[in-house]
């Protein structure tokens with residue numbers, strides 16, 4: 001029998017489409033450099049997702065890959081999507097691969113940090129003093145809401161009009177677990193949660209607010225405020241540093257997390273973690289994904305910023321591999337590369353040292369070695 005500490009950590013790599021494979025390849029160089037320090041053997045396997053999977057088996061993710069992901073400790077995800085598959089119907093596009101993985105692996109808590117690096121203050125569209133020191137996390141519900149609600153569809157009505165409909169629905173249990181994840185996270189930060197909804201117009205919003213308030217009572221040390229989603233979007237631009245942890249539903253979270261990430265200057269810097277409930281052995285399965293997407297316009301040119309993928313692995317070290325110490329080291333190495341002036345085109349500013357995907361990773365690796 002293998003001792004628990006000897007059991008390998010299983011990492012499934014799903015690189016996907018566009019710049020996904022390029023940035024994932026670089027993140028894997030960083031993964032390899034950490035392998036000897038994990039305290040357990042690391043077992044890396046690869047699978048297909050998105051357009052790459054559609055080409056191979058006509059599905060954006062196969063049952064076999066879902067099963068493999070389920071049997072892993074973590075999934076390192078690249079990006080999905082591209083023009084080639086744009087004409088396909090909604091449920092048959094590359095995006096349905098990631099949507100299915102989220103749902104089938106029950107990865108309900110999506111952590112999307114927005115951290116402003118001082119070195120990149122000038123890359124933000126906001127004045128530097130508004131973003132300097134910014135450190136917020138959007139916790140997005142990821143397995144329910146309008147992304148999954150039934151019924152949904154398109155039809156032609158009796159009078160010949162084309163009509164489309166989606167369903168926004170939440171159960172209390174779905175709201176409870178994601179709110180708990182947000183409050184728990186807030187405990188390790190500045191202990192403030194802002195719950196975001198549209199309780200003024202939506203039934204799901206009313207339930208969301210009621211349940212968030214109930215969960216808040218379990219965490220008397222954490223301050224809870226509520227905000228309407230439109231106001232939250234406005235406040236993120238007006239005064240982003242008022243926030244610590246924002247918790248919200250799937251669709252609002254999709255929109256607000258992009259806005260939050262852009263405050264920091266580049267989507268190319270923004271990592272994410274999608275987490276399930278802790279498993280019986282205490283570990284948490286997570287899917288780690290840069291939020292920038294497949295960026296077909298720059299794919300294949302070697303210029304994509306690998307830092308979001310690398311920082312996503314840092315989140316994996318923290319949440320699935322149980323090594324927050326190594327995550328902190330990796331975060332420091334990324335800051336080291338930035339402070340030495342290395343910049344991919346998306347974060348380039350006057351005086352920066354313009355580099356491509358590989359050189360940026362080289363810079364992180366040498367900061368790690370330093």
Ligand code: IPM
Pocket residue numbers: 095098099254291
């Ligand atoms: C994201 C993306 C996805 C989403 C797409 C690719 C399906 O925008 O992860 O934010 O809408 O959730």
Ligand code: MG
Pocket residue numbers: 254255258
């Ligand atoms: Mg999105």
